[in-house]
Amino acid sequence: MTTSHQLSIVDMGIDTHQEPVVYMRSDCHICRSEGFTANNRVTLRYGENCVIATLNVVEGQLLAPDTAGLSKIAMHRLGAIEGQKLTVSHAPVVTSLSSVRKKVFGNKLSDIEIAVIIKDISTHRYSDIEIASFLSVCAGGRLDVDEIIGLTQAMVACGQRLSWPGQVMILDKHCIGGLPGNRTTPLVVSIISAAGLVIPKTSSRAITSPAGTADTMEALTTVNLDLADIRRVVEKTNACLAWGGAMNLSPADDMLIRIERALDLDGEGQLIASVLSKKIAAGSTHAVIDIPVGPTAKVRSSKEAERLASLFTHVGAACGIHIRCLITDGSQPVGLGIGPVQEARDVLSVLQGDANAPQDLRERALFLAAHLFSLSFQESYEQGIERATAILDEGKAWQQFQHIVKAQGGIKPLPEARYQHTEVVPGTCRLTSIDNRKLARLAKLAGAPASLAAGLRLHVKVGDVLTEGAPLFTLFSDSEGERDYALAYYREQVTLFMFNQQ
Amino acid sequence: MTTSHQLSIVDMGIDTHQEPVVYMRSDCHICRSEGFTANNRVTLRYGENCVIATLNVVEGQLLAPDTAGLSKIAMHRLGAIEGQKLTVSHAPVVTSLSSVRKKVFGNKLSDIEIAVIIKDISTHRYSDIEIASFLSVCAGGRLDVDEIIGLTQAMVACGQRLSWPGQVMILDKHCIGGLPGNRTTPLVVSIISAAGLVIPKTSSRAITSPAGTADTMEALTTVNLDLADIRRVVEKTNACLAWGGAMNLSPADDMLIRIERALDLDGEGQLIASVLSKKIAAGSTHAVIDIPVGPTAKVRSSKEAERLASLFTHVGAACGIHIRCLITDGSQPVGLGIGPVQEARDVLSVLQGDANAPQDLRERALFLAAHLFSLSFQESYEQGIERATAILDEGKAWQQFQHIVKAQGGIKPLPEARYQHTEVVPGTCRLTSIDNRKLARLAKLAGAPASLAAGLRLHVKVGDVLTEGAPLFTLFSDSEGERDYALAYYREQVTLFMFNQQ
CATH class of the missing domain: 3.40.1030.10 (Nucleoside phosphorylase/phosphoribosyltransferase catalytic domain)
Incomplete structure (x- = not known):
């Protein structure tokens, strides 16, 4: 049965972030015989390697018959080579998901339950929605101190660990x-x-x-x-x-942070375990x-x-x-x-x-x-x-x-940005506040950090009394497009800098 | 700025289930200037239509320059035509997500907060992980009766509603x-x-x-x-x-059920609101x-x-x-x-x-x-x-x-399955139990419900005393592969039928 469940690998070059995705034709013998449909979780085997992936079903000509496409992370985790054979089967039951459901129902998790969840997440056995579920029911103060300790130790346990022989204090x-x-x-x-x-x-x-x-x-x-x-x-x-x-110091943390960020969830327990x-x-x-x-x-x-x-x-x-x-x-x-x-x-x-x-x-x-x-x-x-x-x-x-x-490796000379633009103070006034988030976004739109030289330089601090026409900030960017896009954003953000007329 | 954010549409034919996905080249001007990376949420505009989609970034030759691929559901929701222009921009902030975070923190939601969440979900403004987060923090008895009533009414409000003039009782x-x-x-x-x-x-x-x-x-x-x-x-x-x-009676419910099923979460509040x-x-x-x-x-x-x-x-x-x-x-x-x-x-x-x-x-x-x-x-x-x-x-x-x-429209003749196989009772015994879930899986592996004639027929009920060689069940399937696959599964499931030796 196993050999009949094989398809030839195609590297799709699709970045699905951390979630491995397999693309299979709706008319392929495996989808038909297994009853697979879009979003099913499946096991991909390639030689000795194995990952759990999410299925996307393809109609039309994107894939040739008897082939399966892999997302970038799926290619990478399997160490797969195009044209080689891949075996696809139902994903195994991930038993630690029953601990997640236990937490959904408001029960405290033991150190061992947390350790198995974190191990399964770090070895990519959870889908993104399963990770989202776990994070959501652990946020909002729903982890007690014991659970945060358990989570911290579980995260340490599943990554590499450094030691510094001869050093008492690091x-x-x-x-x-x-x-x-x-x-x-x-x-x-x-x-x-x-x-x-x-x-x-x-x-x-x-x-x-x-x-x-x-x-x-x-x-x-x-x-x-x-x-x-x-x-x-x-x-x-x-x-x-x-x-x-x-360095792979906390592989589970990398998996969790990604979903936390997408949900804009700062679970304190998760934050503490992540840092520590x-x-x-x-x-x-x-x-x-x-x-x-x-x-x-x-x-x-x-x-x-x-x-x-x-x-x-x-x-x-x-x-x-x-x-x-x-x-x-x-x-x-x-x-x-x-x-x-x-x-x-x-x-x-x-x-x-x-x-x-x-x-x-x-x-x-x-x-x-x-x-x-x-x-x-x-x-x-x-x-x-x-x-x-x-x-x-x-x-x-x-x-x-x-x-x-x-x-x-030695010091490098700092590059200069190709475009510079200085904004000036609109009238005599005192600067009363700066919005950290909007300022960060402005610098990112200018191209930071992908362009190292992009960003901005403030010429003022909160509390400064400013005269009309004095420089407010200089924007640095490596392309006209980024400069214009950042400045267009700046002109819409009336609360980025707040002034009191003097 | 808007016109420069356009790409030509390519229909990828990829079924990503309900979540719209847009595939964009990593080197396209929009990804570069917006700083888009995989899994970002973006707004797709096509004429008057607009959806929020998840971005998958493509490297290599899958997409030609200046094109954007769309998943099937994204094509469908936009009513898009290949080769036409698509505008891509940052997804708007979905403000009802702050109500989801409020629920993460254990607070009760008002009818209005629930109504806006459900409206946003039904109009596809939530990503799958955001829906997973909402469902997880509402499960486990975390919705009280008022919230379940609010959820039910919110689901009714965002779909079609039938009336039956002249009928007192339906x-x-x-x-x-x-x-x-x-x-x-x-x-x-x-x-x-x-x-x-x-x-x-x-x-x-x-x-x-x-x-x-x-x-x-x-x-x-x-x-x-x-x-x-x-x-x-x-x-x-x-x-x-x-x-x-x-009939589109409860579009939000369709969105929720899909993620609930993937999480194997049966939130009672969600179940009640869904049915009612x-x-x-x-x-x-x-x-x-x-x-x-x-x-x-x-x-x-x-x-x-x-x-x-x-x-x-x-x-x-x-x-x-x-x-x-x-x-x-x-x-x-x-x-x-x-x-x-x-x-x-x-x-x-x-x-x-x-x-x-x-x-x-x-x-x-x-x-x-x-x-x-x-x-x-x-x-x-x-x-x-x-x-x-x-x-x-x-x-x-x-x-x-x-x-x-x-x-x-009249009655149709019932089709016969191409393959039938009857399993017999292993020895004289009494049937003590049948596992509903495993039996359902057996019938599905035989091809039900995609093949209407596929499935099985029991010849026994729990409590029956059976003699060796008596028929236990007949399996119906339309292909040899499905028959063999179902029977292989059956032979592994020792607890599907449980017998007491007589």
Whole structure:
């Protein structure tokens, strides 16, 4: 029966994101004999490899008889070669879905139930709608502390895990996100490692923002390091500033985040497990978590921030990692540049002690570094800030940054954008607010982060009193289309910058 | 800006079920300038028509430059023609998703919030994962009675609604499902309408079962009636036995059921709203609901059945429809035939008073008809059963059935299956149980309901004492492949029939 269920593979080149899709003709013998219809879940076998995929049924001439098309992720996961044979059969019953239904019915899940769900998700046994169902019934405060601990440990268990022999303390920092420009990581890592502490920092690329730390660092040096490279750089410099995406530290998290984002669901349990599982898998022992609070930031009230902070600390302790949460001002962007190159310029100007360097970015980085020192050396915040400021002001952080970048492959010159356009202030006024989300979208429409040089540079901060015709921001883009599209968006967004007439 | 966002339409012929998908080249100017990536939600505009679709990004040669491929449902909803221009832009924010998030956070939804969600779902503004999220947080008893009433009324509001001028009472019957063969509808409708009562019955085709009432009736006559046909048949005969699928009575329900089924989630609130909204939209005033209970039926415990019955009655009353729920034996199939033609044979044999007609099917139909009489004429069940039995035994139901079928287009001869195979009893024993679900799957693997003649006929009922070599069931199929595949499945299912050795 098995051999009769074979079709020749066609690479469709279709990106269905993470969900494997198989395209089969409605008149093919397998669809007919199995009674398969669109959206059925099926098992694809190719040699030793096997994935569960969603079926799309094709009518007409898109596929030749006796062939099956595969989406990009299905090709990739199977390691398939065009023209080779694929076996298609009914998908097995995924028994952990009964635990999801248990959660639908409001019951608490055990550590083992959570572990099996996460294992099945990480091995791609869940469809997107099944993941959406799981996330939805876990959000809204429906995971208790035990369940969040279980979820964190389950996520660690199904990925790779780093260890750092000979090191007692491994530091990390993380920002919950939502503030454009807030590029403190390269500064904090340079300050902390300049003091001899180990901080092997891996960061993400932008997902919904105009730049992630990995994008900003990519404008300056190589970030696509494998595990051996990371070890070598850390041995040499006590730190790294690498992209974490290739390391498979929390494969389940990647599956969950994608659906969470599509649903615009920020389940706190999921958020905590996501952040902490990656820290634990990376071998971190101590971390500070920056939680910016503001009306257009990710976290919008102090109450929410305090609840998050308490859960982070509690779950971290249960999983053996020391967490200090810092609730910070999230009312406006930090720094002046937004987009990889523009943020890199801010970082460099702070490191180099440039007189025009954005003071808010400098202060935010010193504040975070001071708390990491306080945590590591068991000293007061005041001692920490003194230590951090000295390292930065004496140029040791800048030296250390160059040391790290050199170990990662050397510094690259920052590219210039092909098009620049400066918007001016409409009349004499005081700037009362900036909408973080809309500003981020403006920078993205200009082409960030795909074009490293694209983005924008603010010439103002909230509270500034401005005269008519003074520069408000400069937009950078690599194509006329992107520039025009971004400016058209800007002209429609009357609440992006809010002014009080003076 | 709008005209530059156009591409030429290509009909991909891909059935993505209900979710519209647009296929766009990764290097097309729209993906680049909008920053679109796989799984983004986009708005497709074609002339006056507009749908929200999910983006799949194509690399390679599947699409020519400046073209966009559309899935079948996207072509259909847009009424698109190949080669014409399509405009693609960011999907609008669907504001009712904030109500879904409110429900995620455990808050009660108002009637208006529910109405907007259902309206948005019925007009295809939700992605599948968004529908999955909504269903998941409404299941598990998380909708209270008010919310179920709101959901029912919202579903009625967004579809067509029938009225029957001059009729005070419009009857209906519904079975929650899960029992193979249980084809009481044609019998009940014939008995009830023979007594002069109006019962314009529309039924569904099989979704997960080997036959729906519409499939069984399709083996006998025309069921694909439009509204004018239904009115004409009902005026002539007081009844019809039509397929309800073309009538658009509850478009939101169609969207929800599809995802519910994929998640294997039977949210009771959703179930009640689904059933009652269709009855109310069809203009029904009185209905009996058959709730079979058994270990392999849809409802597995009396407690669950009683809770459902209470909610059905309560919500029905609030929506102005009289509901009587009947909790029945769901431990084994009803009747002997399974699959459209085989079930039609059982129905005909009961109507014709055949001595070999399955008694359990006859009794179940009389029981349901008696309750409808009791509800309509405000008489006792005993009076109802007397009335129903007389109508059936005097041949009036059979006359009435022929009358209805004639009005729908006349009777068709039942086709014979090309292949028949009879399994025999392994040894002298007593049959102790039949697994409804596995039996249904066996009939489906044989080709039911796509092949009307496919399915199976039981030669035994639970409790029968059987001798070695006696016939157990006969399998009907139209291809050798389906026969072999079904029999291979049967040989693996040791718990499909359970025997006690005698």
